[in-house]
Amino acid sequence: MSARAVKNRGATAPTVQDVAAAAGVSPMTVSRVLSGGPNVRPEKVQAVMDAASALGYRRNENARSLRPGQRTGLLGVVITNVANPYYAQVQLGVEEIVTSDGMRLLVGNSGEDTERERALVNDFIGRKVDGLIVVPAGGDVAHLRAATAAGVPLVLASRQVDGLDADVVLVDDEGGARDGTAHLLAEGHRRIAFLGNRLSVFTSRRRQEGFERAHREAGVAFDPALVRAGQNDDVAAHDVMIDLLALDDPPTAIFSANNRNTVGVLRALAEHRSAADSMHIVAFDDFELSSLMPFTLSVIEHDPRELGRTAARMVMSRMQADDERESEMIQLPTRFRR
Secondary structure, three states, X not given: OOHHHHHOOOOOOOOHHHHHHHHOOOXXXXXXXXXXXXXXXXXXXXXXXXXXXXXXXXXXXXXXXXOOOOOOOEEEEEEOOOOOHHHHHHHHHHHHHHHHHOOEEEEEEOOOOHHHHHHHHHHHHHOOOOEEEEOOOOOOOHHHHHHHHOOOOEEEEOOOOOOOOOEEEXXXXXXXXXXXXXXXXXXXXXXXXXXXXXXXXXXXXXHHHHHHHHHHHHOOOOOHHHEEEOOOOHHHHHHHHHHHHOOOOOOOEEEEOOHHHHHHHHHHHHHOHHHHOOOEEEEEOOOOOHHHOOOEEEEEEOOHHHHHHHHHHHHHHHOOOOOOOOOOEEEEOOEEEO
């Protein structure tokens, strides 16, 4: 039987028997090949590996030590940037909830790369995690659909994915960005720069929508040349801010859509103190020592640890066998702090 025929039989995860049928060998041979056992002819090894790859078969690392229906006590967490303190707080929030139930975390960093995210999710499922919390990188999410089809509870944290039926916990990105930008406009600023992540990132897109919405509501046009989306770290944000300061008509205020961009903005202003003296910055997401910055700085704050706690509660609720509720979305509020 071909791998395609086996794959099309249903949405359930492929088994050793499926791999054996596709490769034209016995299930025992499949097990021997995948465990690295000797005395298997090279052509059969290749046939098994090709079939396993075509089917998307994941070896169950814990199956031999588990009884049917027994939990592993493991929760898989995929974040996008391990260097960002924001996600460390999200992880701590998850830990607060799940460790009280005796669970342990498997944590991976996708680096905003869909392929790395896919590999992490597949590995976690292979280890029989009881649930998944994922900050999705965007792009193809077939691996997340496969996880939910296989019955693995999934919660998306901070970002939503169109067309994926899963629980999600978000921050009020658009509303917070709108409020922060409206504050700058009310102060009389008319040249406000926007610095954010690439627009394929869910949060950046929503925060830019809030930035633009505030301008529309105030009847003020914004200059597209001042909108810079695509900075994933503080180094890139620093360079963009230097470019903005060099314009013939530079911005008088900055809306920074995340803490990495904010750090880059502040570094650039520290090098150009004459410009910093008259610049008002509104930063989405708080960061350490923000209250000590020698600049006019306002923060759109929320609690990333509460986001983690909420995601953990949602996924643990889905672990209950009788939980057949439709997927839900929870949106956490923001607060403007000058």
